[in-house]
Amino acid sequence: MSFKNTETKFGSIAISLHWLMAIIIIGMLALGLYMTGLPKSALKLKLYGWHKEFGMLILMLAAARISWRLSNINPSLASLPSWERLGALAVHWMLYLLMFAMPITGWLITSAAGFPVSFFGLFLIPTIVPADENWLKIFETMHEWIAYGLIALIIGHTLAALKHHFIDKDDIFRRML
Ligand code: HEM
Ligand code: HEM
Secondary structure: OOOOOOOOOOOHHHHHHHHHHHHHHHHHHHHHHHHHOOOOOHHHHHHHHHHHHHHHHHHHHHHHHHHHHHOOOOOOOOOOOHHHHHHHHHHHHHHHHHHHHHHHHHHHHHHHOOOOEEEOOOEEEOOOOOOOHHHHHHHHHHHHHHHHHHHHHHHHHHHHHHHHHHHHOOOOOHHHO
């Protein structure tokens, strides 16, 4: 049986998850860069707490999103020239990968520091590795560099979306709205 993908738009669940996660992830990047520069204070402690809780929320949303993505038919990029299609696919799958790598390395940091994470006061998320000073530094470095990679990808991804909308004037942007 032959099958033709004729989807012209992402579904409402994919769209809602895309924009909800985009807002939280961009907020998390800004919060992370801001909070680490603060002097030790009650505010710093509070912001670290929020950062960890929203970060774990992203991990859960990422799991839901990838499951949804893999079990649904999505609009294809077949109308694009092959280099653009390959570029878009590479960036999208890297974004999916980093949606997991960011919170998991964060979780590793707090675990190596010996702290469980409170999930909005509802329950405690346990540590996943034993407390260890050396590993703590390694996980912090990984978390930081993955964040820089993610920032670069998001900038490229956003510029590409805007190019499609304003320069190519095609429907690539609109189908995520
Ligand atoms: C989408 C998810 C996340 C993003 C985008 C993100 C982003 C960032 C960024 C940009 C920084 C600053 C890096 C630096 O300048 O050193 C940071 C630091 C940090 N993040 Fe995250 N993070 C995420 C999830 C998490 C999670 C889930 C946890 C813990 C459960 C966590 C724990 C931390 C900690 C403890 C620091 C401070 C590290 C240090 O003091 O060097 N993050 N994060
Ligand atoms: C804020 C600026 C953003 C804009 C304007 C934007 C725009 C778009 C658009 C138009 C698409 C659909 C492409 C298509 O039609 O195939 C898309 C897909 C996607 N976006 Fe974004 N996005 C933004 C931020 C983000 C962020 C922060 C992330 C995650 C870190 C993200 C992750 C993704 C992923 C993974 C896809 C691929 C969806 C799929 O095919 O499964 N986006 N984005």
